[in-house]
Each structure stands twice: as structure tokens, then as C-alpha cells.
Amino acid sequence: xxxxxxxxxxxxxxxxxxxxxxxxxxxxxxxxxxxxxxxxxxxxxxxxxxxxxxxxxxxxxxxxxxxxxxxxxxxxxxxxxxxxxxxxxxxxxxxxxxxxxxxxxxxxxxxxxxxxxxxxxxxxxxxxxxxxxxxxxxxxxxxxxxxxxxxxxxxxxxxxxxxxxxxxxxxxxxxxxxxxxxxxxxxxxxxxxxxxxxxxxxxxxxxxxxxxxxxxxxxxxxxxxxxxxxxxxxxxxxxxxxxxxxxxxxxxxxxxxxxxxxxxxxxxxxxxxxxxxxxxxxxxxxxxxxxxxxxxxxxxxxxxxxxxxxxxxxxxxxxxxxxxxxxxxxxxxxxxxxxxxxxxxxxxxxxxxxxxxxxxxxxxxxxxxxxxxxxxxxxxxxxxxxxxxxxxxxxxxxxxxxxxxxxxxxxxxxxxxxxxxxxxxxxxxxxxxxxxxxxxxxxxxxxxxxxxxxxxxxxxxxxxxxxxxxxxxxxxxxxxxxxxxxxxxxxxxxxxxx
Numbered sequence: 001x002x003x004x005x006x007x008x009x010x011x012x013x014x015x016x017x018x019x020x021x022x023x024x025x026x027x028x029x030x031x032x033x034x035x036x037x038x039x040x041x042x043x044x045x046x047x048x049x050x051x052x053x054x055x056x057x058x059x060x061x062x063x064x065x066x067x068x069x070x071x072x073x074x075x076x077x078x079x080x081x082x083x084x085x086x087x088x089x090x091x092x093x094x095x096x097x098x099x100x101x102x103x104x105x106x107x108x109x110x111x112x113x114x115x116x117x118x119x120x121x122x123x124x125x126x127x128x129x130x131x132x133x134x135x136x137x138x139x140x141x142x143x144x145x146x147x148x149x150x151x152x153x154x155x156x157x158x159x160x161x162x163x164x165x166x167x168x169x170x171x172x173x174x175x176x177x178x179x180x181x182x183x184x185x186x187x188x189x190x191x192x193x194x195x196x197x198x199x200x201x202x203x204x205x206x207x208x209x210x211x212x213x214x215x216x217x218x219x220x221x222x223x224x225x226x227x228x229x230x231x232x233x234x235x236x237x238x239x240x241x242x243x244x245x246x247x248x249x250x251x252x253x254x255x256x257x258x259x260x261x262x263x264x265x266x267x268x269x270x271x272x273x274x275x276x277x278x279x280x281x282x283x284x285x286x287x288x289x290x291x292x293x294x295x296x297x298x299x300x301x302x303x304x305x306x307x308x309x310x311x312x313x314x315x316x317x318x319x320x321x322x323x324x325x326x327x328x329x330x331x332x333x334x335x336x337x338x339x340x341x342x343x344x345x346x347x348x349x350x351x352x353x354x355x356x357x358x359x360x361x362x363x364x365x366x367x368x369x370x371x372x373x374x375x376x377x378x379x380x381x382x383x384x385x386x387x388x389x390x391x392x393x394x395x396x397x398x399x400x401x402x403x404x405x406x407x408x409x410x411x412x413x414x415x416x417x418x419x420x421x422x423x424x425x426x427x428x429x430x431x432x433x434x435x436x437x438x439x440x441x442x443x444x445x446x447x448x449x450x451x452x453x454x455x456x457x458x459x460x461x462x463x464x465x466x467x468x469x470x471x472x473x474x475x476x477x478x479x480x481x482x483x484x485x486x487x488x489x490x491x492x493x494x495x496x497x498x
Contacts, residue, residue: 012040012206015226015241017213017255018248019043020053021188022432024195025442026245026449028102031199032468033450033461038204040239041196042228044212044251049192051332052249053439055313057399059276059291059320062184063437064092066149067120067293070305072136080132080139086477089145091441093476093486094469098443099191100493101468107198111494114191116312120183121161121292123175123384129295130176137178144483145476149180164287165308168386182487183291184496185312188439216244216259218425224259243453246431250331250402253343256431261424267433268348268405270355270415271331271340272366274398276322277381281392284385285310285319292384308384321381323398325369333400348405351413355405359415401435419445427453443469 014030014037016023027039045051052058065071065085072085099115102108124133130153140146152158153176159166161179169175199205208228214236215227223242230236246252246259250271256264279285293307311318331339344352356363374390381388404416419434419441430449447469451458458465465472476483491497 010238011038011240013037013242014039015224015239015244016041017226017244017246018251019045019048019192019196019209020051020247020249021049021192021195021439021442022247022445023245024048024192024199025098026247026446027199027205028195029098029443029446029450031202031205033464034457035202036204039199040206040208040241041199042208042211042213042226044210044231044248045334046210048196048209049189051334052399052401053188053192054399055187055189055311056278056396057333058188058439059307059309059323060185060187060311060313061120061291061307061309061440062092062095062115062186063440064089064120064145064183066146066180066183067122067178067291067307068305069122069124069133069136069293069295072139074132074135078135080135082136082139082143085140086143086145088437088441090476091437091444093145093471093483093490094447095440095443096490096494097469097471097486100490102194102198103493108194114187114194115494115496116185117181117496118183118185118310118312119161119290120180121177121290123162123165123177123292123294125173125175127174130174133176133178143477144480146180147484148182149178151176151178162288162290162292164284164387165292165384167287170386177292179290182491182496185291185310186440187311187313190314213248213255216255216429218260218428223428224425242428244429245449246429248332250335250339250400252431252433253331253402254339256422256433257343257345259424259429259431261422261429263422263424264431265347266351266407267422268352268355268413269331269340269343269402269433270352270405271328271400271402272435273326273328273330273400274323275326276320276324276396276398277377277393278396279319279321279392280394284392285317288319294384306380306384321384321393324372324377324380325366327366327370328400330400331402333397335400348407351405351407354408354412355415358411358413362415402433403435404433421445421448421452423449423452427455429453447472 065088072080075081103111137151210231211228214229217225219225224244226239228237246255253269289310291309296305309320329337329340404420408414423430
């Protein structure tokens with residue numbers, strides 16, 4: 001893909017900063033809602049989807065809480081709280097509906113280019129964890145969004161679901177797993193390319209790759225002046241935008257700080273790097289067909305829940321295990337070592353120090369992860385693949401994630417592990433911060449951006465939004481009939497028959 005900047009156009013209705021799934025999703029939504037909008041995208045790398053959206057920079061899980069145990073914490077009273085799981089699943093259903101619309105309307109030729117059906121499983125061992133999984137399954141199975149989830153402690157059944165995980169496993173250990181056939185593997189890099197292709201196929205869109213946005217200045221009723229530098233020569237330029245979206249992953253924090261909006265004051269970022277073991281033996285890869293999630297270690301961040309994942313990248317099956325957490329001061333995989341220190345301001349240093357004080361278990365966990373040897377990583381893998389051989393796996397670096405740090409009246413500062421939309425200047429600017437479930441919930445996150453920043457246009461857009469997303473404005477979990485209808489429609493449109 002090459003860039004096609006239009007030097008003639010210096011004013012746009014919308015400027016998208018960042019070449020990942022978030023900018024691509026917002027651009028695609030806006031193009032459906034108002035085709036006449038002029039849109040420009042600026043990405044600092046030579047192609048789109050080279051940072052966190054890249055297929056090998058994330059696990060590709062279509063996050064719907066079918067397998068992720070961190071979304072269903074056990075309360076002190078012994079009750080499993082499923083509220084976050086319901087919200088995550090609701091959000092993913094919105095993404096599925098938007099993708100289905102694009103497929104049904106012929107704007108995306110084949111969903112298999114980016115989406116594949118892969119069963120989602122939770123797997124635990126030990127009496128306490130088995131009891132927890134039973135409670136989780138009991139709490140979820142009655143909810144319409146989780147219909148079809150199976151639980152088993154039978155070794156024979158577990159071998160059918162996950163033969164590689166059960167091979168040569170020591171007998172006598174209490175084991176349990178849940179299995180759901182409606183799980184998915186998503187190549188968010190491929191999806192980003194499809195959405196950008198959709199935008200490029202119509203007039204009024206300028207794709208500017210290898211262009212870095214260096215500054216933003218509010219121009220009042222005229223919108224924003226955006227200063228852009230060409231990465232490979234060609235100098236600098238300034239464009240004006242009525243609306244700016246900052247979807248630059250970890251790089252969004254710096255730009256939000258430069259914007260000067262009060263809503264960005266006091267926000268800090270904590271970068272967490274990650275690595276995976278990728279299987280290089282095709283025979284081993286073919287023995288596993290599921291995404292199997294376990295329980296996180298004590299002190300580990302939610303994004304570090306161990307999981308063994310079947311991947312489908314460019315039509316080829318793969319197998320990942322991880323993630324192994326690490327620490328880097330970069331906010332992007334291809335960022336600067338000075339990203340973290342440059343983000344520290346007088347307005348956020350108090351919150352960042354408070355978070356450092358209150359999160360010693362996380363600090364200890366990250367130190368342990370950084371100090372791991374290859375044998376330590378192999379030992380963790382063998383909890384899931386007892387027969388794993390070192391020569392069959394290679395270590396790869398995943399995308400960089402920046403967790404949000406915010407001021408807190410009681411504690412001084414808190415570390416957040418979700419995603420957050422920051423808007424300001426009368427809704428003329430929005431930025432996205434945070435990590436998981438991130439890409440899986442790109443569509444509902446962008447609906448939040450539309451509600452906050454394009455509220456005056458929503459009434460005229462509403463019928464179009466309902467056409468694209470039939471559940472728009474409702475909760476599927478509160479309408480079993482609509483839930484079943486939407487799940488069936490998206491299953492058919494997205495070819496998720498298994």
C-alpha cells in the first residue's frame with residue numbers, strides 16, 4: 001500500500017491520526033453515515049496496521065468473555081461477578097454486526113480474509129480453580145449472550161476438545177474446562193487493510209503514510225491546526241480539521257497532552273511490553289484448534305492471562321502461547337525510549353507516583369517476567385502443552401500497550417486496564433487510550449466517539465446506524481429474541497459455521 005496525499009486539500013472535515021484498527025473503523029463508519037465528508041488519515045509508518053493492529057502483534061482473540069477468566073472475578077461473598085463479561089460480549093456483538101453489514105453490502109468481499117471460527121475455552125487445574133470454573137459456568141450459562149457454553153471435568157472430553165493440552169498430562173490432577181463453539185480468531189491487521197481499502201475506493205479520502213503529526217493547536221470555531229512532518233523528506237505541512245481523532249495507540253497520550261485540552265490533564269501512561277512463543281512445527285500446530293485461556297498469576301495485569309491460541313494469518317494456521325510481560329519505556333513498538341519520560345508532566349506525576357506506590361505486586365511481577373530465562377518460559381508453556389520442546393517454539397515480540405493512569409481523589413492515582421475515550425473542545429477532538437479488549441470493541445468505541453462528538457448529527461444518522469447495527473440503542477442481554485436473531489445473522493454473514 002502506498003500513500004496518496006493530496007497537497008491541494010488543506011482543510012478536511014475529519015483528520016484521523018494513526019493507521020490502526022481504531023482510525024480505520026471510525027473512518028469507515030463516518031463514510032457510511034455521511035459519504036460527503038472529506039477525511040484524511042496520517043500514519044507515521046510506511047503502511048497501516050504495523051503497530052498493535054498487526055496480526056502477530058496481538059493474540060487475535062475476538063474478545064467476547066467466552067474464555068477470559070479475568071472478566072469474571074470472584075467476589076468476597078463467593079459469587080462470580082459476570083457484569084464485565086456481559087459488557088465485553090455486548091460490545092463484541094456490535095463489532096460483529098458492523099462487519100456483517102460490510103460483508104452483506106459487498107464492501108468487504110470475504111470475512112474469511114480477517115475472521116475465522118475458533119472455539120474459545122477456559123482451562124484450569126486444582127480443586128479451588130475447578131470450583132471457580134463451575135461457579136463461573138453456572139453464572140454464565142443462563143445468560144442469552146453465553147448460550148451454548150459447555151463445562152466438563154471428564155478427561156476423555158477434554159482430550160477431544162484440546163488433545164495437545166491433554167497429551168502426556170499427569171493423571172490424578174483435578175482439571176476442568178469450558179468450551180464454546182462461537183469463539184473467533186481475528187486478524188485485525190487484515191481487517192484494517194480492508195477498511196482502508198473501502199475508504200480509498202471513494203473520493204474525499206486522503207491516505208498519508210510516513211507522515212507524523214507533531215503538534216495540534218485549537219483554532220476555535222475553525223477546528224484544529226494540525227502540523228505534519230513527512231518521515232522521508234518533503235518537509236512539513238499544516239492542515240486544518242473540523243474534527244480530529246487520535247487513534248495512535250500508545251502515541252495518543254503525547255498528542256492529547258499537546259492539544260492542551262483540560263480533559264487530558266492529569267492522565268499518565270504505564271507502558272507494558274509483551275512477547276509470545278510461536279510454534280514453528282506444523283505438526284504441532286495441527287494438533288490444536290482452540291483458544292485456551294487459563295488464570296493469571298498473582299499480581300499479573302489482566303492482559304497477561306496465559307493462553308494457547310490457534311491463529312489464522314493470511315490463510316495459514318499458527319499457534320501462539322503467552323503473553324510474557326515485560327517493561328519498556330517506549331509507548332509504541334517502533335517508538336522512542338524517551339516516550340515515558342517525555343509524558344511525565346506536573347499535572348500527572350502525582351498520580352503516577354501513587355500508582356507506583358500502590359502496585360508493588362505488579363512491579364514485582366514485571367521484574368520477574370523481565371528476568372525470565374528461556375527455560376522459565378518453556379516451563380510456563382508446559383503447563384498448557386506438557387510435551388512442548390524448546391526447538392519447536394520461537395520468541396516473538398508483541399505490540400506495545402500503554403495502560404491509563406488517572407488521578408483519584410482517595411488514592412492519588414489509579415491504574416486502569418481498559419480503554420478510555422477522551423474528548424474535548426466542544427467535541428471537536430477525541431483520543432483513545434488504553435488496551436484490552438481494544439480492537440475487538442472498535443465499533444462500539446467509535447459509536448461512543450460519534451455520540452460525544454457528533455451528537456447534533458445523530459438524529460439524522462439513527463436510521464442508518466440501525467441498518468448497520470440492528471441492536472443500536474438496546475442491550476442484547478436484555479432481549480433474548482433479538483440476541484438470538486443478531487447472533488444468527490452475524491454467524492451466517494461472517495461464515496462462522498465452524
